[in-house]
Amino acid sequence: MELLRVINSDTTSQIHHEKDGSSLPAITLMRESKFQHAIVVPEIFDETFAVDHIEAGTPIVIALPSQVCFAIEYHNAAKKRLPKHDALSYELEPDLPCDAEDLAIGAIAYHDGWLLVAVEATRIDAFIQVLRRQSIIPVCITPQLLLAWPDIKSTLSHEEQIVIVEVDGEIDLFRTKQGMPVQWMWLGEQIDCLDERLELLSGSNLPVTAIVSEHDPSAKLCHWLEQRKATDIQFPPQVLQVELTEQIRKRSLRIAAGKEVPLVDLRVGPLAGLTRQTPISKMLVLSLWSFLFLVAALASGCFLRAAQYRAATASLAEDQRAVFRRTFAGERVPVGITRRMLSERRQLAGTRGDAAPSVLSVNAILRAMLIGIPQDIRFEIDKLELLPQQIAYLDGVVRSIDDAERFVSSLRSQGFDVRPLSSSKTSRGMSLKLENVTFNSTATKNDESVNQ
Amino acid sequence: MNRSQLSHEHLALVSFVLLVPLGLLGWLSLQSARAGYLDMIGQLNECQLLANEITSLRQERSVASRSTLESPLTNDVLLTILTQAEIDQTKLAQIERLPPSPIPNTEYVRDDAIVRLTNATLEEVVKMIVAADRSDQGISATSLNLAWPRGSASSSSDAEVWNVDVVLTHLVYDATSQSR
Numbered sequence: 001m002e003l004l005r006v007i008n009s010d011t012t013s014q015i016h017h018e019k020d021g022s023s024l025p026a027i028t029l030m031r032e033s034k035f036q037h038a039i040v041v042p043e044i045f046d047e048t049f050a051v052d053h054i055e056a057g058t059p060i061v062i063a064l065p066s067q068v069c070f071a072i073e074y075h076n077a078a079k080k081r082l083p084k085h086d087a088l089s090y091e092l093e094p095d096l097p098c099d100a101e102d103l104a105i106g107a108i109a110y111h112d113g114w115l116l117v118a119v120e121a122t123r124i125d126a127f128i129q130v131l132r133r134q135s136i137i138p139v140c141i142t143p144q145l146l147l148a149w150p151d152i153k154s155t156l157s158h159e160e161q162i163v164i165v166e167v168d169g170e171i172d173l174f175r176t177k178q179g180m181p182v183q184w185m186w187l188g189e190q191i192d193c194l195d196e197r198l199e200l201l202s203g204s205n206l207p208v209t210a211i212v213s214e215h216d217p218s219a220k221l222c223h224w225l226e227q228r229k230a231t232d233i234q235f236p237p238q239v240l241q242v243e244l245t246e247q248i249r250k251r252s253l254r255i256a257a258g259k260e261v262p263l264v265d266l267r268v269g270p271l272a273g274l275t276r277q278t279p280i281s282k283m284l285v286l287s288l289w290s291f292l293f294l295v296a297a298l299a300s301g302c303f304l305r306a307a308q309y310r311a312a313t314a315s316l317a318e319d320q321r322a323v324f325r326r327t328f329a330g331e332r333v334p335v336g337i338t339r340r341m342l343s344e345r346r347q348l349a350g351t352r353g354d355a356a357p358s359v360l361s362v363n364a365i366l367r368a369m370l371i372g373i374p375q376d377i378r379f380e381i382d383k384l385e386l387l388p389q390q391i392a393y394l395d396g397v398v399r400s401i402d403d404a405e406r407f408v409s410s411l412r413s414q415g416f417d418v419r420p421l422s423s424s425k426t427s428r429g430m431s432l433k434l435e436n437v438t439f440n441s442t443a444t445k446n447d448e449s450v451n452q
Numbered sequence: 453m454n455r456s457q458l459s460h461e462h463l464a465l466v467s468f469v470l471l472v473p474l475g476l477l478g479w480l481s482l483q484s485a486r487a488g489y490l491d492m493i494g495q496l497n498e499c500q501l502l503a504n505e506i507t508s509l510r511q512e513r514s515v516a517s518r519s520t521l522e523s524p525l526t527n528d529v530l531l532t533i534l535t536q537a538e539i540d541q542t543k544l545a546q547i548e549r550l551p552p553s554p555i556p557n558t559e560y561v562r563d564d565a566i567v568r569l570t571n572a573t574l575e576e577v578v579k580m581i582v583a584a585d586r587s588d589q590g591i592s593a594t595s596l597n598l599a600w601p602r603g604s605a606s607s608s609s610d611a612e613v614w615n616v617d618v619v620l621t622h623l624v625y626d627a628t629s630q631s632r
Contacts, residue, residue, distance in 0.1 A: 288464045295475040302478030309485035316492040320499050327503040338495050341502040347518055348509035350559060350625035356515040357558055359592040359621055361585045366578065366596060384598040 056135035061252040063144035064266070066172050068123055070096060071184035072116040074107075082107055082114055085269050098122070104141070104271040106264035110180040117143060117184075121270035128271070140255050141266040144248050145172055146181075147255070149263050151247045152211060153179045155240050161207040162198060167244055169218050175201045191220040207235035213244035360388035365439045372414035377403040379432065391416065394434040401430050408434075415440050515590045516560060516623035524589035525549075525565045525622050533587065533620075534567075537580035545570045545615075552624065561624040564594075571601065571613040584620055595619035 072092065074082070083091060089100035096103065098120045105118040119141070131138060145152075145165060152163060156179055163174040163181075171187040171194070183201050187194065210217060210225060217225065217239060229236045254260040324337045327344075334340045349355045365386055373379075381396035398404045401423055408418045417438045423430045517523050530547060546568035552561045569577075581593040597617040 285464055288468065292464065292467050292471050295471045299471065299475040299478035302475070302482040306478070306481040306485035309482070309489040313485070313489045313492045316489070316496050320492070320496045323496070323499045323503050327506055338498055338502070341499055341506065345502050345505050345509065347625065348506055348512075351516040351518055352509050352512035352514050354515075356560060356623055356625070357555060359515075359590075359594060359623060361581065361592040361594065362596045363581050363585050363593065366581065370574075370578075380600075381598070382600045384596075386596040386598075388594060 057137065059137050059139040059256045060131075061147070061256050061262075062124070062127075062138045062141040063147055063248060063252060064119060064124075064141065066143060066145055066170070066186040067188065068119055069143045069186075070116075070118040070120075071186075072118065073113065073183050074116050075113040082109075088116070089269060092116075092118070102270055104266045104269045106142075106266045106268060108146075108181060108264050110177055110182050113182065115181050115184065117146070117264050117266065119266050119271075124271075138267070139258075140252075140262050141271060142262045142264055145244075146263045147251045148242075148244045148247045149181070150251070151242055151244070155209060155211060155242065157209075157238075158207045158235075161209060161235075162201065164194070164208060164210045164221070165213075165244070166210065166217060166221055167213045171221070173197055173201065175206070191218070191224060194224055205232075208232070208237040210237055210239045211242050211244070212239065213242060362386045362388050365389065365391070368414040368416070368439065369411065372411045372416065374406050374410045377406055379403065379407060380428065381432075389439050391434055391437040391439070394432070394437070396432040397426055397428045397430065398432050399429045404430050404432050407432060411437070513588065513590075516625040517563075517590075518625055523563045523622050523624060524587075524591060525563055525620060529587070529589065529591070530565065530567060530620070533580060533583045533591075536583035537576055539569065539572060539576045539580060543569045543572050543576075554626070555623075559626055561626045563622045563624050565620050567616075567618045567620060569614075569616040569618070572616045573613055574598075577614065577616050577618070580618060584618075589622070591620050591622050593618050594621040 082088065085105060086100075088105055089103045092103065092105070093100035096118070102121045103118050104121050105116050108115040108117065124141075128138070145167070152165065152174075153176075156163065156176060160175070160177045163176055165172040165174065169189055171189070171191055173185040173187055173194070174181045175183040185197050185201065187197060208225075208228060210221065212221070225237050225239060251260060251262075255262050320337055321333050324331075324333050324341065327341065365388060369386070369391070377398060379396055379398045381394065383393060383395040385392040385394075398407060404421055404423050408421050411418050417440060418434060419437075421432075421434075423432065425431075527547065531541065534541060534544060544567070546566070548566040548568065550564040550566065552563050554561050567580075569580075572580075577596070577598070581596070584591045584593045595618070598614045599616075601613060601615050
């Protein structure tokens with residue numbers, strides 16, 4: 001049993017560490033099989049702890065026995081906030097018999113400081129691993145006496161006092177302020193040093209309440225209480241009986257069900273990973289790595305395939321340039337090959353072939369007219385205007401109206417659409433005038449004409 | 453949970469943060485490259501088709517010029533036509549060029565030139581029209597005016613001679629005049 005008192009330059013901490021080196025008590029297991037939740041109070045934290053009877057996935061509360069916990073009274077005038085967990089661990093490391101990395105520290109705040117409750121993670125690591133292998137999820141890790149603190153608190157009647165808790169013959173000593181624990185010491189069965197401990201807690205003159213669980217106080221405790229009653233007339237010690245084990249069980253079930261929040265939860269620091277996903281964390285990590293491998297493989301495949309596409313695209317571009325060079329020999333290959341070829345095709349389509357509108361020649365109508373004019377009559381033509389599909393104007397003379405009719409009839413036979421003729425007598429004979437005589441012949445190049 | 457496992461998870465998270473954008477980048481790169489490849493295939497096919505069409509069109513007879521500057525209605529060509537029609541150049545009275553006129557609803561422009569002859573025989577006129585039509589340069593005689601020369605004694609002349617106006621037309625393709 002030892003007491004560590006640490007006074008730093010800017011920090012005042014009182015650290016009470018109790019460790020008697022004796023072997024731990026036998027396994028105590030409390031389990032409510034009828035309920036969904038179970039409470040496990042391990043006292044031997046090794047792989048021999050059997051959890052086969054607990055169903056996988058059951059949320060449990062790990063209630064730590066007092067002897068594995070550290071209780072530290074922490075005051076820091078310079079800091080209004082509690083340092084972060086890691087900083088706190090390293091701050092406390094020089095005064096604790098374990099590494100800072102192994103400390104899981106929880107804090108209970110009171111009006112001018114904190115009661116730090118810590119556990120060495122490596123001590124319960126084997127047990128945690130057993131639980132994890134069984135896919136059992138601890139929803140809370142907390143000292144078992146603190147689970148019953150609401151019930152202890154309800155018995156307190158003084159602003160500041162000493163609470164002695166005896167469970168199964170083991171003694172825990174608390175100094176409380178306004179109902180909250182500010183100092184905590186575990187004495188085990190060594191009740192002989194109770195006065196000495198009270199002196200350390202500056203609690204010699206404070207009122208004392210003794211809480212015993214289920215049975216009457218032990219003889220040693222009764223003796224001490226009698227002595228106290230004789231010396232402390234103002235505040236004689238009270239003795240109360242509280243079913244702590246049952247209360248711890250009920251509180252644990254409520255916490256496991258999520259209906260109540262513990263006073264302190266030690267799933268912090270090295271125990272921070274204990275979540276509902278913890279039992280499947282390996283699978284999750286494995287899945288994540290598999291996914292990442294898949295992503296990496298896909299990314300590699302994408303880049304590889306993209307490179308192949310680009311190479312193929314370059315080859316096709318070279319083919320395209322070759323097509324252009326074959327088509328436009330001697331020309332410089334432009335940037336927009338397709339656009340250049342489209343332009344060329346458009347120009348060629350417009351200037352060659354049948355795309356252009358037909359331009360009719362007067363050749364056909366002149367030929368038809370020359371064939372159509374009768375050879376055996378005399379006539380004179382003074383003026384003739386021919387368009388590809390019509391005789392725009394014809395002015396001439398014939399000898400008689402009969403010759404005029406024969407002239408017109410002959411033209412009609414060649415496809416000229418000549419209306420009935422008007423004729424008048426002139427000095428040279430009968431006048432012959434035709435205007436806008438249309439010509440319909442299959443000899444024309446095309447039905448379309450731009451020569452209107 | 454021990455520290456090695458934590459670091460494992462952190463490493464996995466860091467890898468996740470790095471690899472997922474990398475994967476996304478790879479996918480985008482692939483999509484871009486694939487789109488470029490497909491586009492290039494389309495372009496190559498189009499170019500091959502265009503090349504075939506261009507080769508085929510080049511073998512077709514020219515029916516129009518690409519611009520008025522390239523019009524074949526030059527004086528040299530006109531004189532050649534007269535020569536082919538065996539018309540003495542002394543009968544050529546005038547060559548009058550008309551301003552290019554767009555053909556409605558097409559992308560073509562008419563380029564017209566009036567060749568004015570005096571004392572030409574009908575045979576010469578016919579030969580000239582045929583010579584113009586037969587030229588490979590898309591020239592057509594689109595109008596013919598024959599007039600008996602004033603003051604001449606029609607009955608006294610053995611040969612029938614005329615004052616002739618022949619309009620020779622050539623098409624010019626003007627793709628900018630109207631989109632097809």
